[in-house]
Amino acid sequence: MKKQEDTTLRNARYFWGALLGFTIVLILDTITGFGITSAIIKLVVPGKVISLKEPADHPIILPLRKEDVKIPPTINDPYDDLRALVDGEVPEIYKHIIINKHHLDVPSNPTMMEFLNLTEDKYVTSLEKFQNRISQHEMYPEDDWIVQRVLHNLAELNFYELYEKSGGTQFKMIVKYEHGYRALFKPMRFARDQQAAPNHYYYNDYERHNGEIASYHLDKILGFRRAIPMIGRKINLTSEMLPLVDDELAQTFYISPSGRVCFTGVCDVFCDTSHGICGDPYMLEGSFAAFLPRHKNATRKVWRHPWRRSYSKRRMVEWEWNDNFCDKVKQIFPYSEGRRMLDLMDMAVYDFLIGNLDRHHYETFKAFNTNETFTIHLDQGRSFGLPFHDELTILLPLKQCCMIRKSTLKTLLDFHKGPIKMSDALKESLKSDPLEPILWEPHYEALDRRNVIILEYVRNCLKVDDDKK
Numbered sequence: 160m161k162k163q164e165d166t167t168l169r170n171a172r173y174f175w176g177a178l179l180g181f182t183i184v185l186i187l188d189t190i191t192g193f194g195i196t197s198a199i200i201k202l203v204v205p206g207k208v209i210s211l212k213e214p215a216d217h218p219i220i221l222p223l224r225k226e227d228v229k230i231p232p233t234i235n236d237p238y239d240d241l242r243a244l245v246d247g248e249v250p251e252i253y254k255h256i257i258i259n260k261h262h263l264d265v266p267s268n269p270t271m272m273e274f275l276n277l278t279e280d281k282y283v284t285s286l287e288k289f290q291n292r293i294s295q296h297e298m299y300p301e302d303d304w305i306v307q308r309v310l311h312n313l314a315e316l317n318f319y320e321l322y323e324k325s326g327g328t329q330f331k332m333i334v335k336y337e338h339g340y341r342a343l344f345k346p347m348r349f350a351r352d353q354q355a356a357p358n359h360y361y362y363n364d365y366e367r368h369n370g371e372i373a374s375y376h377l378d379k380i381l382g383f384r385r386a387i388p389m390i391g392r393k394i395n396l397t398s399e400m401l402p403l404v405d406d407e408l409a410q411t412f413y414i415s416p417s418g419r420v421c422f423t424g425v426c427d428v429f430c431d432t433s434h435g436i437c438g439d440p441y442m443l444e445g446s447f448a449a450f451l452p453r454h455k456n457a458t459r460k461v462w463r464h465p466w467r468r469s470y471s472k473r474r475m476v477e478w479e480w481n482d483n484f485c486d487k488v489k490q491i492f493p494y495s496e497g498r499r500m501l502d503l504m505d506m507a508v509y510d511f512l513i514g515n516l517d518r519h520h521y522e523t524f525k526a527f528n529t530n531e532t533f534t535i536h537l538d539q540g541r542s543f544g545l546p547f548h549d550e551l552t553i554l555l556p557l558k559q560c561c562m563i564r565k566s567t568l569k570t571l572l573d574f575h576k577g578p579i580k581m582s583d584a585l586k587e588s589l590k591s592d593p594l595e596p597i598l599w600e601p602h603y604e605a606l607d608r609r610n611v612i613i614l615e616y617v618r619n620c621l622k623v624d625d626d627k628k
Contacts, residue, residue: 366540497530
């Protein structure tokens, strides 16, 4: 019996001694950053774990470096090789890269009203008409007068009720207008020329109301028409907002030391006086997004984006280190058939142009066929923040999959060669917004520069494919 007690005591000493030793190592490793504990954790915890101290040639945040793709030294390359492919029949050897499958080629494109057998009476608003005419393949048809009428009313009609939208890290507000209109309001947080802080992660940055507006217009000129119609407007915080909000939100209003009317809201993260939302001195800019259909048959399905970031400062996800990740995605529903993969390639092009790293999820309308309906370009608030930095990791879906719609490539080539550059087309489109100018000039220059980078990625895909043969 005594011998058994001695063995138990000895094992207990070993256990506590080992625990104490590991604790000391953990403390020393935290101070020095040698990465010892990361190596131990890697053996126990599945996933890609990186230490705090990395070699200079192995960046923590950007596993894809600019030298991975040779960017042309001049923006004047006409890309005649790519032009020849899109102007004629794509050769058989490249048909898996440049894919001639446009969603509008499908004869059947039912609207929400047709699909759900809805009817309209004579009192229906233009917002309801817009909602009913959302189709299986696009948010709205080209040059749709109804969208223009909706945007005009969002910018002009009087408010009826305002309340803060719950969820998320930042302040947003549901706006009810007279005549039954509704919109999602995001307030101005940054001046046009204020860049995202270089040491802040993408998920720590403010959302930009002007980024939302510019992203809607870019989606339109690219021919996607998958973003929610959006317009800018100035509101009077004292006469238009404060009288209509509830007591909880009203109690967050205050006058700043500089004499401006401010409020904080009641959200979880960015709702305190150090993140106050202030007028100038009482007028506040904001973006107003048209409401999507509310009836239960027009609900949306939320999908986790395959190339979603880890939202961690130390953990990478598989697509960041596995160049064959796309092959795995293509085998999984709904990416194994239909238009979904091509839509994600369009989304990667779109997000790269606007500099949006925050694409963690996307949505589709449940009413339409899962594989043959468009992915909604929703929530572009963290866009147009870094005009002098091109975030190449956003293009990894295109780099890994090496596939792009022929129509998308043609649009990019048309804007590159002119006579109208992408920057000029966006600038012209944004002239219609009440808050114009919407973007700082360097953001327009970034668009044309990033367009060249996308074209070079496509050219590189063709070269790599030739090398494999």
